[in-house]
Amino acid sequence: xxxxxxxxxxxxxxxxxxxxxxxxxxxxxxxxxxxxxxxxxxxxxxxxxxxxxxxxxxxxxxxxxxxxxxxxxxxxxxxxxxxxxxxxxxxxxxxxxxxxxxxxxxxxxxxxxxxxxxxxxxxxxxxxxxxxxxxxxxxxxxxxxxxxxxxxxxxxxxxxxxxxxxxxxxxxxxxxxxxxxxxxxxxxxxxxxxxxxxxxxxxxxxxxxxxxxxxxxxxxxxxxxxxxxxxxxxxxxxxxxxxxxxxxxxxxxxxxxxxxxxxxxxxxxxxxxxxxxxx
Amino acid sequence: xxxxxxxxxxxxxxxxxxxxxxxxxxxxxxxxxxxxxxxxxxxxxxxxxxxxxxxxxxxxxxxxxxxxxxxxxxxxxxxxxxxxxxxxxxxxxxxxxxxxxxxxxxxxxxxxxxxxxxxxxxxxxxxxxxxxxxxxxxxxxxxxxxxxxxxxxxxxxxxxxxxxxxxxxxxxxxxxxxxxxxxxxxxxxxxxxxxxxxxxxxxxxxxxxxxxxxxxxxx
Amino acid sequence: xxxxxxxxxxxxxxxxxxxxxxxxxxxxxxxxxxxxxxxxxxxxxxxxxxxxxxxxxxxxxxxxxxxxxxxxxxxxxxxxxxxxxxxxxxxxxxxxxxxxxxxxxxxxxxxxxxxxxxxxxxxxxxxxxxxxxxxxxxxxxxxxxxxxxxxxxxxxxxxxxxxxxxxxxxxxxxxxxxxxxxxxxxxxxxxxxxxxxxxxxxxxxxxxxxxxxxxxxxx
Numbered sequence: 151x152x153x154x155x156x157x158x159x160x161x162x163x164x165x166x167x168x169x170x171x172x173x174x175x176x177x178x179x180x181x182x183x184x185x186x187x188x189x190x191x192x193x194x195x196x197x198x199x200x201x202x203x204x205x206x207x208x209x210x211x212x213x214x215x216x217x218x219x220x221x222x223x224x225x226x227x228x229x230x231x232x233x234x235x236x237x238x239x240x241x242x243x244x245x246x247x248x249x250x251x252x253x254x255x256x257x258x259x260x261x262x263x264x265x266x267x268x269x270x271x272x273x274x275x276x277x278x279x280x281x282x283x284x285x286x287x288x289x290x291x292x293x294x295x296x297x298x299x300x301x302x303x304x305x306x307x308x309x310x311x312x313x314x315x316x317x318x319x320x321x322x323x324x325x326x327x328x329x330x331x332x333x334x335x336x337x338x339x340x341x342x343x344x345x346x347x348x349x350x351x352x353x354x355x356x357x358x359x360x361x362x363x364x365x366x367x368x369x370x371x372x373x374x375x376x377x378x379x380x381x382x383x384x385x386x387x388x389x390x391x392x393x394x395x396x397x398x399x400x401x402x403x404x405x406x407x408x409x410x411x412x413x414x415x416x417x418x419x420x421x422x423x424x425x426x427x428x429x
Numbered sequence: 430x431x432x433x434x435x436x437x438x439x440x441x442x443x444x445x446x447x448x449x450x451x452x453x454x455x456x457x458x459x460x461x462x463x464x465x466x467x468x469x470x471x472x473x474x475x476x477x478x479x480x481x482x483x484x485x486x487x488x489x490x491x492x493x494x495x496x497x498x499x500x501x502x503x504x505x506x507x508x509x510x511x512x513x514x515x516x517x518x519x520x521x522x523x524x525x526x527x528x529x530x531x532x533x534x535x536x537x538x539x540x541x542x543x544x545x546x547x548x549x550x551x552x553x554x555x556x557x558x559x560x561x562x563x564x565x566x567x568x569x570x571x572x573x574x575x576x577x578x579x580x581x582x583x584x585x586x587x588x589x590x591x592x593x594x595x596x597x598x599x600x601x602x603x604x605x606x607x608x609x610x611x612x613x614x615x616x617x618x619x620x621x622x623x624x625x626x627x628x629x630x631x632x633x634x635x636x637x638x639x640x641x642x643x644x645x646x647x648x
Numbered sequence: 649x650x651x652x653x654x655x656x657x658x659x660x661x662x663x664x665x666x667x668x669x670x671x672x673x674x675x676x677x678x679x680x681x682x683x684x685x686x687x688x689x690x691x692x693x694x695x696x697x698x699x700x701x702x703x704x705x706x707x708x709x710x711x712x713x714x715x716x717x718x719x720x721x722x723x724x725x726x727x728x729x730x731x732x733x734x735x736x737x738x739x740x741x742x743x744x745x746x747x748x749x750x751x752x753x754x755x756x757x758x759x760x761x762x763x764x765x766x767x768x769x770x771x772x773x774x775x776x777x778x779x780x781x782x783x784x785x786x787x788x789x790x791x792x793x794x795x796x797x798x799x800x801x802x803x804x805x806x807x808x809x810x811x812x813x814x815x816x817x818x819x820x821x822x823x824x825x826x827x828x829x830x831x832x833x834x835x836x837x838x839x840x841x842x843x844x845x846x847x848x849x850x851x852x853x854x855x856x857x858x859x860x861x862x863x864x865x866x867x
Contacts, residue, residue, distance in 0.1 A: 222763075222766070222767050223766070224763055224766060224767070258769055258771070261766075261769050262769050264767075265767065266767040268760060268763065268764065268767075270760050271760075272758075272760035272761060272763060272764035273764075274761065274764070274779055275783065275861050276782045276783055276786070276857070276859075276860075276861060278860060285768070285778060286768035286769065286770060289770060289774045289778060290768060290769050290770055290771075290774065317860075318859070318860025318861060320860060320861050321860060334768070335767070335768075338768060338769065432723050491836070491840055493797075494797055494801070494839065494840050494843035494844070495801065495836045495839040495840050495843070496801040496802070496803075496804035496805075496815065496839055497801070497804075498804040498805060498807070498815055499804060499815060499818065499832060499835050499836055499839065500836070502815075502818065502819065502822075502832050503832045503833075503836065506822060506828050506832065507828045507829050507832055507833075510828055510829065588705075588706075588707040588708070589707070590707075591707050591709040591710060592709060592805065594709070594808075595807075595808055602707070602709055602710060602713070605713075606713065606717075609717060614721075615713075615717040615718045615721060616718045616721060619710060619713050619714050619717060619718050620714070620718070622706075622707075622710050623706035623707075623710045623711070623714060624706075626705060626706045626707045626710060627701070627702065627705040627706045630704075630705045631701065631705055634705075
């Protein structure tokens with residue numbers, strides 16, 4: 151089998167847009183992810199523009215977390231292409247313009263544009279707050295310790311933790327830990343931030359402080375954000391666009407006013423009324 | 430000179446196998462004592478009477494942190510001064526048995542601790558005598574989950590028997606050394622002894638693992 | 649008694665030196681063995697499994713004798729000093745057990761730590777060195793302490809390959825003075841004290857490594 155034949159079935163590099171509209175920062179093109187016989191992402195298409203805030207809602211098991219995890223390369227995808235800032239993340243182009251699965255180096259280069267905050271914080275327990283924030287800038291970006299520390303202190307001050315620099319995760323509340331985790335992700339200067347149910351592990355009274363930080367982040371920076379959330383109120387107030395996930399696809403999407411105020415699809419209506427009843 | 434003299438290895442095999450019977454005998458005899466003595470020590474350590482539990486705890490900790498070799502020396506060389514003459518084999522079996530009893534005691538303790546508190550309350554409520562309670566209710570529950578751990582100590586004990594060669598017990602290792610010093614060939618006898626321990630401990634470990642799997646199923 | 653102690657302490661000093669160097673080798677073997685065992689590269693995995701099984705499965709004394717008696721002979725012609733044999737044999741032996749401890753410790757690190765490291769774009773090497781290893785080492789300290797005490801106790805076997813450690817001094821003095829009870833009693837106490845010192849030292853290491861990881865007060 152010749153090289154040419156081998157790549158005939160592989161996806162092609164997409165020609166850049168000529169109509170002048172903004173390139174999407176994140177693009178899912180026919181992305182499929184399966185676990186055995188279960189399809190969690192089903193030929194998913196999604197485009198996110200620079201600076202856009204997208205909230206992803208939907209019943210559990212609908213694939214919304216998998217979407218973020220695939221974008222962070224925590225999951226491999228079975229089919230399709232994910233692009234970040236006009237370059238494929240999961241694939242890399244050959245000289246002939248065909249796409250082949252990305253190697254580790256290519257993935258690392260593209261992955262550097264993405265930051266992620268997890269439901270369970272995942273702070274490094276053996277490092278204090280400041281060490282958590284400067285670890286990756288020093289080790290991965292090669293920043294000097296002094297520079298990283300200065301920036302780390304600024305970031306921790308921004309999330310309201312300037313007096314907790316030397317505290318270890320075990321000495322912080324859940325809300326404080328999650329704010330350190332946000333600062334840690336921001337320290338890598340990502341273009342896209344992913345928030346994966348970041349308040350789900352928190353006591354209700356601690357959600358507010360984390361959501362406030364995210365809100366403030368959205369106002370102060372032109373950061374692109376994708377968030378999977380159960381906080382409908384926050385999604386409604388904060389997001390530019392809300393996507394309702396159902397069975398591995400975007401079942402319905404629109405502005406918060408459209409989706410929450412006037413959902414067209416039956417599934418969406420059922421989900422929203424179930425959520426409303428629960429509260 | 431060839432690398433490994435197969436003929437020589439074949440010739441010394443009967444001598445080694447004969448000595449291996451002693452190794453296996455020491456292991457089985459020592460283990461039989463250790464499982465019983467260990468249980469007694471465990472119950473003693475858990476006793477609510479401080480004059481019993483403290484010395485037992487001290488003894489277990491002391492024996493566990495000192496070498497089997499010195500304990501064997503102690504039994505073999507000190508006791509005769511006080512009229513207790515033990516043969517090397519007797520001293521060896523007793524030394525290894527006491528040493529491992531202190532390990533099995535900790536295994537029993539973990540097993541006994543794992544029996545739910547309600548079971549103790551139930552035997553008290555039924556007004557059972559302590560011995561009956563232990564024999565009929567507590568031990569059967571405590572024993573099953575710790576069988577694999579006990580099995581692991583059987584394997585460990587087997588591999589510790591060569592230590593007894595230091596008090597003139599001619600077990601398989603000593604036999605190999607004797608052959609070596611007579612023939613000036615150490616490669617074959619010592620390698621064969623290594624192989625003997627490897628095969629036997631792998632086989633025993635396999636049994637222990639099967640035992641563990643059966644426990645999982647039984648639960 | 650007064651004349652005994654200095655000579656015994658000389659022996660104890662040799663014992664401590666062997667324990668120290670062998671434990672460094674054992675820790676290195678444990679980390680590398682565990683990494684090899686967890687490696688996705690099959691030949692490396694098989695190499696590690698072979699190392700672990702051989703050094704756990706053949707008795708320690710057999711390993712020491714093999715290194716001491718067989719290696720200098722043809723076809724190897726590798727003559728090591730008794731001290732090197734002691735450090736090498738004990739280090740490799742305890743390292744094989746340590747590898748299984750480390751493997752468990754590495755696997756006990758939460759999956760979220762791997763995910764966070766990946767999300768921060770760390771290379772596998774940085775992730776292991778900076779994130780996984782520090783946490784695994786802390787988890788490995790309690791079982792590792794037991795292994796170090798096993799190592800200390802096992803150093804007594806080097807007296808059988810002519811090293812004048814504490815066990816060797818005890819035998820030597822016993823033959824010279826016949827103060828059997830005093831000598832072996834004192835020897836046991838010295839080993840016990842050294843074991844307690846290891847316990848204490850490891851607890852300090854655990855406190856240092858675990859700084860800030862326990863809820864409550866500041867480090």
